Amino acid sequence: MHVHIFWDTQSPAGLQMPVARCISSVLGVKTSVSENHVRIAGMNMVRKQVDAQALLDSIQAYKRRHEITDPILLVVHQDLFREGNSFVFGLARESVGAGVVSTARLNNEYYGRRGNDDDFIDRIVKEGSHEIGHLLGLPHCPDRECVMFKPDTLDELDRKKKVVCPFCRELLDKRLAAFLESR
Numbered sequence: 001m002h003v004h005i006f007w008d009t010q011s012p013a014g015l016q017m018p019v020a021r022c023i024s025s026v027l028g029v030k031t032s033v034s035e036n037h038v039r040i041a042g043m044n045m046v047r048k049q050v051d052a053q054a055l056l057d058s059i060q061a062y063k064r065r066h067e068i069t070d071p072i073l074l075v076v077h078q079d080l081f082r083e084g085n086s087f088v089f090g091l092a093r094e095s096v097g098a099g100v101v102s103t104a105r106l107n108n109e110y111y112g113r114r115g116n117d118d119d120f121i122d123r124i125v126k127e128g129s130h131e132i133g134h135l136l137g138l139p140h141c142p143d144r145e146c147v148m149f150k151p152d153t154l155d156e157l158d159r160k161k162k163v164v165c166p167f168c169r170e171l172l173d174k175r176l177a178a179f180l181e182s183r
């Protein structure tokens with residue numbers, strides 16, 4: 001089993017390899033990165049955001065068409081929303097192994113601060129690992145430093161560490177073993 005990371009062409013270039021490597025080490029799963037070929041559905045011109053659920057539908061259709069059973073994480077540059085939320089950093093649909101992360105609110109510039117690639121990579125890694133964690137069956141975690149904690153703000157995201165807590169680690173190891181056995 002390995003996780004496909006699809007990097008939208010307009011997402012920040014040059015960061016995909018460090019991000020993929022770091023996600024691999026956080027979760028202990030293999031990852032591969034390639035250019036995205038999933039259709040970007042769900043653009044809302046009024047909100048200037050993409051409906052994350054529509055994007056997940058698009059990934060789901062792509063997986064079915066190409067008979068891909070391993071999880072896919074799509075990284076896009078557009079800001080995401082879902083019904084009931086003004087924005088989301090990312091979203092995952094465990095049942096179909098499809099997840100999406102937006103880089104729109106993960107760079108310092110968005111908040112009027114000086115840009116920093118290390119901060120940017122860290123945040124994409126945390127968000128990406130979080131959504132992939134969901135795809136592998138992990139729920140949210142109350143530990144504020146765990147990657148599976150659900151952050152509502154950038155500060156909460158930054159307070160997290162690039163680790164899964166011992167509780168989530170144990171669950172993840174069980175889920176990974178089950179995943180391998182099902183092949």
Ligand SMILES: [Zn+2]
Nearest residue numbers: 130134140150
């Ligand atoms: Zn979550």
Ligand SMILES: [Zn+2]
Nearest residue numbers: 141146165168
């Ligand atoms: Zn945890």
